[in-house]
Amino acid sequence: MLEACSVTCSKRDRVLFENLSLGVKAGDLLYLRGPNGAGKTSLLRILTGLSVPDTGSVKFAGQDIKAYPSEYYQQLLYLGHKSGTNGSLSALDNLQFWLAQHGVQNNQDRLYEVLAKVGLVGLEDVPVRFLSAGQQRRVALARLWLKRAQVWILDEPFTALDVKGVAMLENAMKVHVESGGVVITTSHQMLSNEAGEHRVFDLEYRF
Amino acid sequence: MSLYTGIFKRDLHIAFKQKAELVQPLMFLLMVVTLFPLGVSPAPETLQRIGPGVIWIAAILSSLLAMERLFRDDFNDGALEQYMLSGMALPAISAVKVAVHWLVSFVPLLVLSPLLAMFLNLTYDMYIALMLTLLLGSPLLSLVGAIAVGLTVGLQKGGVLLALLLIPVFIPLLIFATSAVDSAALQLPYQSQLAIIAAMLLLAAALAPFAIAYSLRVSQN
Amino acid sequence: MQFESFSDFINMGGYAFYVWLSFGVTFLVMGIIAIQSYLKQSSLLKAVIVEQERKARIKKARKENTHAQ
Amino acid sequence: MWKWLHPYAKTERAYQLCITLQPWFWAGALLCLTVGTVWGLAFAPQDYQQGDSFRIIYIHVPSAILSMGTYVAMAIAALVGMVWQWRTAYMSMIAMAPIGAVMTFIALFTGAAWGKPMWGAWWVWDARLTSELILLFLYMGVIALYGAFEDKQQAGKAAGVMALVGVVNIPIIHYSVEWWNTLHQGATISKFDNPSIAPEMLWPLLINLLGFALFIGAVTTVRLRNEIVLRELHRPWVQALAKQHVEGKR
Numbered sequence: 001m002l003e004a005c006s007v008t009c010s011k012r013d014r015v016l017f018e019n020l021s022l023g024v025k026a027g028d029l030l031y032l033r034g035p036n037g038a039g040k041t042s043l044l045r046i047l048t049g050l051s052v053p054d055t056g057s058v059k060f061a062g063q064d065i066k067a068y069p070s071e072y073y074q075q076l077l078y079l080g081h082k083s084g085t086n087g088s089l090s091a092l093d094n095l096q097f098w099l100a101q102h103g104v105q106n107n108q109d110r111l112y113e114v115l116a117k118v119g120l121v122g123l124e125d126v127p128v129r130f131l132s133a134g135q136q137r138r139v140a141l142a143r144l145w146l147k148r149a150q151v152w153i154l155d156e157p158f159t160a161l162d163v164k165g166v167a168m169l170e171n172a173m174k175v176h177v178e179s180g181g182v183v184i185t186t187s188h189q190m191l192s193n194e195a196g197e198h199r200v201f202d203l204e205y206r207f
Numbered sequence: 208m209s210l211y212t213g214i215f216k217r218d219l220h221i222a223f224k225q226k227a228e229l230v231q232p233l234m235f236l237l238m239v240v241t242l243f244p245l246g247v248s249p250a251p252e253t254l255q256r257i258g259p260g261v262i263w264i265a266a267i268l269s270s271l272l273a274m275e276r277l278f279r280d281d282f283n284d285g286a287l288e289q290y291m292l293s294g295m296a297l298p299a300i301s302a303v304k305v306a307v308h309w310l311v312s313f314v315p316l317l318v319l320s321p322l323l324a325m326f327l328n329l330t331y332d333m334y335i336a337l338m339l340t341l342l343l344g345s346p347l348l349s350l351v352g353a354i355a356v357g358l359t360v361g362l363q364k365g366g367v368l369l370a371l372l373l374i375p376v377f378i379p380l381l382i383f384a385t386s387a388v389d390s391a392a393l394q395l396p397y398q399s400q401l402a403i404i405a406a407m408l409l410l411a412a413a414l415a416p417f418a419i420a421y422s423l424r425v426s427q428n
Numbered sequence: 429m430q431f432e433s434f435s436d437f438i439n440m441g442g443y444a445f446y447v448w449l450s451f452g453v454t455f456l457v458m459g460i461i462a463i464q465s466y467l468k469q470s471s472l473l474k475a476v477i478v479e480q481e482r483k484a485r486i487k488k489a490r491k492e493n494t495h496a497q
Numbered sequence: 498m499w500k501w502l503h504p505y506a507k508t509e510r511a512y513q514l515c516i517t518l519q520p521w522f523w524a525g526a527l528l529c530l531t532v533g534t535v536w537g538l539a540f541a542p543q544d545y546q547q548g549d550s551f552r553i554i555y556i557h558v559p560s561a562i563l564s565m566g567t568y569v570a571m572a573i574a575a576l577v578g579m580v581w582q583w584r585t586a587y588m589s590m591i592a593m594a595p596i597g598a599v600m601t602f603i604a605l606f607t608g609a610a611w612g613k614p615m616w617g618a619w620w621v622w623d624a625r626l627t628s629e630l631i632l633l634f635l636y637m638g639v640i641a642l643y644g645a646f647e648d649k650q651q652a653g654k655a656a657g658v659m660a661l662v663g664v665v666n667i668p669i670i671h672y673s674v675e676w677w678n679t680l681h682q683g684a685t686i687s688k689f690d691n692p693s694i695a696p697e698m699l700w701p702l703l704i705n706l707l708g709f710a711l712f713i714g715a716v717t718t719v720r721l722r723n724e725i726v727l728r729e730l731h732r733p734w735v736q737a738l739a740k741q742h743v744e745g746k747r
Contacts, residue, residue, distance in 0.1 A: 013727075086217075443614055453607075476735060
């Protein structure tokens with residue numbers, strides 16, 4: 001469904017990976033592994049289209065994502081290192097705005113429900129900067145339940161989460177994959193069995 | 208369309224939550240203007256002669272201080288990434304953000320301008336000309352400034368660099384704006400200067416959003 | 429030749445200082461940037477070798493590490 | 498023409514092209530600069546108003562013209578890089594920046610040295626000098642922006658945007674400054690207002706103009722080679738080259 005065709009990426013004039021090809025199909029959970037500086041984040045950003053590879057292209061459903069961005073972005077959910085939430089707005093405001101921006105219908109009740117699910121009952125209208133790091137991450141993760149997207153690209157989604165949070169997220173990945181979605185993720189800790197079957201892709205540190 | 212008004216409202220809302228950041232450049236402007244009578248001469252004629260230039264230079268400097276805010280928060284907290292992945296047109300988003308920035312940083316300046324004109328002993332005609340040049344010129348500052356902000360937003364130490372990049376670019380505006388006010392002081396027509404500033408504004412309005420969008424993409428890379 | 433004598437030429441109709449200063453500084457600055465560019469070229473090529481040796485060291489260390497394990 | 502240029506988007510080909518062009522640039526530059534300068538200094542007739550001080554024109558005007566020209570060339574390179582995604586175009590843009598800044602400096606310095614006997618002051622806010630000064634600021638901005646980025650590919654793109662913003666601004670700056678100048682100083686005679694210059698004065702000027710242009714070309718090729726080596730540090734062909742160079746020295 002999503003494939004990278006011989007992409008090359010160099011950062012600070014060091015080649016991170018060269019002619020790398022990678023494909024995922026519906027129902028895949030791809031776990032990217034590699035040491036610091038191997039280019040995991042760069043690869044994910046190329047897959048989302050945020051970064052442009054030096055050579056090669058990324059295709060979604062057989063079409064170049066540069067040529068048909070809106071089709072791809074309707075089906076994409078990306079969570080990066082940065083949460084994408086503004087500190088002076090509440091969780092509720094942040095999510096509402098994000099949903100409107102991504103063209104997702106929403107209603108207040110559903111938002112409260114999802115925020116409760118990620119363990120933020122009573123914190124819905126507190127400015128996000130007053131929340132702890134883990135809670136902020138949960139606000140960002142709430143998007144997974146709000147937007148129906150086929151492709152999830154999650155960069156280090158487990159950072160700052162507690163054990164319960166990790167389990168919840170792994171379960172969500174499993175459910176998503178079982179219903180025919182795609183998850184591409186990186187993490188420093190191994191995925192547990194909670195997450196279900198997954199494919200590992202190793203990125204070497206290159207010189 | 209409602210998407211863009213959504214961004215407009217959100218940015219306005221956030222801006223008013225960070226009041227200190229709104230007020231500080233204005234205080235800076237006021238203080239810079241205060242320095243001139245003290246440093247040059249408090250004689251009314253001298254002040255009247257240098258007044259337009261002083262106000263415009265102070266306005267440019269204070270706008271450079273506030274400029275960085277334009278994309279900094281959105282870049283740092285990742286909101287910009289999410290904008291880019293929403294399928295919305297980035298040039299349009301940039302234009303909306305520039306509009307908000309203009310509203311929150313230059314409209315207060317316009318409100319403050321009678322006080323500055325009084326401090327520097329400008330005549331009524333000069334004041335009207337000053338208002339008109341600020342009205343036409345300040346959106347130009349925001350639009351062109353946003354390109355450089357887009358380029359430097361990913362750098363940790365972008366502050367001084369931003370000023371280095373922008374000051375030379377703002378020189379024509381300074382020349383035409385102050386000369387308009389000078390003409391007003393001599394009871395001469397100054398429509399031609401205003402027309403040139405307006406032409407520059409239109410040019411910037413047509414091109415800058417695309418340049419801003421491109422710069423933001425470069426910064427994301 | 430526009431000048432009667434060599435000393436006239438040096439004198440430049442009384443503007444010697446300005447004329448020779450201009451020409452002198454111009455060619456000096458041009459010389460500096462040319463030389464600087466060439467010096468940088470050779471230092472860069474040396475840096476390439478240093479970089480290559482560093483990389484070889486890292487590779488060797490890695491190999492020994494894996495053997496030890 | 499683009500078909501012909503396209504192979505040079507590859508850095509190795511561009512490097513080879515630089516090596517081929519370089520001796521021609523150097524030879525031409527030396528020849529033209531020697532002929533133009535000697536002719537201008539010794540054989541061209543005196544100016545009836547300014548005497549021999551006008552001979553500074555033979556470096557001032559070429560450097561002033563080419564400082565603008567180099568900036569425009571940088572902007573074109575940036576545009577080519579942007580449209581066709583050529584890394585080499587960005588590299589050549591940044592290779593040109595320092596030499597363009599040097600040209601601007603020369604134009605400023607010689608303008609000041611010429612102004613002193615003419616106006617009695619080293620610095621007068623004359624239209625041409627003022628626009629040259631602003632041009633120097635623009636050059637410094639591009640160079641500073643390029644230097645601020647760690648990732649040089651990103652740096653090239655960013656500096657390219659700034660070069661394009663600058664090039665849109667250059668005509669505006671030029672006319673605004675000229676206009677401002679006429680407002681503020683009526684009396685001083687502009688030293689550049691020679692409606693018709695005698696041909697025996699013009700020839701050395703044109704030869705020097707060509708000489709400066711070739712010099713810029715020569716330095717640009719050297720600097721472009723540096724830039725390519727710096728950016729392609731890990732390519733085998735650069736490493737082979739480095740080996741050759743170091744061994745050649747021993």
